[in-house]
Amino acid sequence: MPPLSILLKPASSGCNLRCAYCFYADEAGARSVPNYGLMSREVSRALIEKAAGAAEGSVSFLFQGGEPTLAGLDFYRDFTERVGQAVPRGLAVRYALQTNGTLLDGMRKSDLAAYMSYYVNADDMENPYFAAFLNDLSTGVPPIYMCCGSLDPLLDDTKTLEQMMKYFGVSTQVDIVPGALHAFMHYGRMMPEAVECLEHSGAFFRAQLNAQA
Numbered sequence: 345m346p347p348l349s350i351l352l353k354p355a356s357s358g359c360n361l362r363c364a365y366c367f368y369a370d371e372a373g374a375r376s377v378p379n380y381g382l383m384s385r386e387v388s389r390a391l392i393e394k395a396a397g398a399a400e401g402s403v404s405f406l407f408q409g410g411e412p413t414l415a416g417l418d419f420y421r422d423f424t425e426r427v428g429q430a431v432p433r434g435l436a437v438r439y440a441l442q443t444n445g446t447l448l449d450g451m452r453k454s455d456l457a458a459y460m461s462y463y464v465n466a467d468d469m470e471n472p473y474f475a476a477f478l479n480d481l482s483t484g485v486p487p488i489y490m491c492c493g494s495l496d497p498l499l500d501d502t503k504t505l506e507q508m509m510k511y512f513g514v515s516t517q518v519d520i521v522p523g524a525l526h527a528f529m530h531y532g533r534m535m536p537e538a539v540e541c542l543e544h545s546g547a548f549f550r551a552q553l554n555a556q557a
Contacts, residue, residue: 348399350391351406355414356380361444365531365538368410382415385422392426402436407462413447417455420462439463444525445497476501481508487515489548491541493524517548 356379357372372378395403405427407420424439431437439462448456464474472479488509492502502518509516521528521537532538 346400347402347404348395349404349406350395351408352383352388352391352412353408353410354383354388354412354419355410356382357410358382358414359409359411359444360414360446361411361525363525365528365534367531367534372410379410383419385419388419388423389426392423392430396427396430396432396435399435402438403431404438404440406440406442408442411444411447412441413443413459417458421458424462438465443497444495446495448497477504477508482512485509485512485514487549487552489517489545491519491521491529491545493526493528494520494522495524496526498526515552517544519544 357368358379358381359366359369362369395405405423427437441459441462448459460469464471468474470478488505490502490506492499496502499520502520506516506518519541521541524535524537528535529538529541532542
């Protein structure tokens with residue numbers, strides 16, 4: 345069997361927010377069982393055992409929701425510990441966590457480090473593909489347009505990159521959309537702000553190309 349990528353919803357459709365543009369809440373509400381609650385340890389461990397036995401090369405566990413951090417940090421500690429016990433030597437393990445980030449507030453540094461470890465292995469923490477600011481950004485960077493929600497967990501990264509690019513003389517434009525979360529630009533049918541950002545990006549790059557013509 346080829347490498348496996350497994351999408352898990354450890355908190356089912358549960359979420360601590362109710363964003364106007366969220367399609368998933370409406371989709372879940374139309375089901376006969378809108379929310380199955382939190383994933384049990386028995387189910388997660390059975391899933392891990394089957395994945396470890398079937399995958400070849402690598403296995404990726406992708407946590408999504410709803411809001412997956414509603415499952416609690418102990419769930420992820422147990423999950424990663426069990427993965428470490430079940431996965432055979434030579435099988436690469438990868439994690440991804442799609443979260444609105446609001447439940448990470450007030451956590452200890454050790455908690456944040458634990459969540460980070462679910463996303464990237466310790467050996468890759470300083471890989472420039474992961475830690476973009478470890479790259480040499482002083483030369484060879486093209487013009488950059490960024491559109492970010494004011495509630496996006498990556499807002500600080502966006503502002504930092506903007507400052508760095510302007511320092512190095514790279515043409516940069518950043519639009520901050522009040523009240524928007526991460527990835528809101530996927531919802532152009534429901535949010536005019538998403539369409540506006542796409543239009544702004546087109547205008548920005550059109551201007552850059554015209555300036556080079």
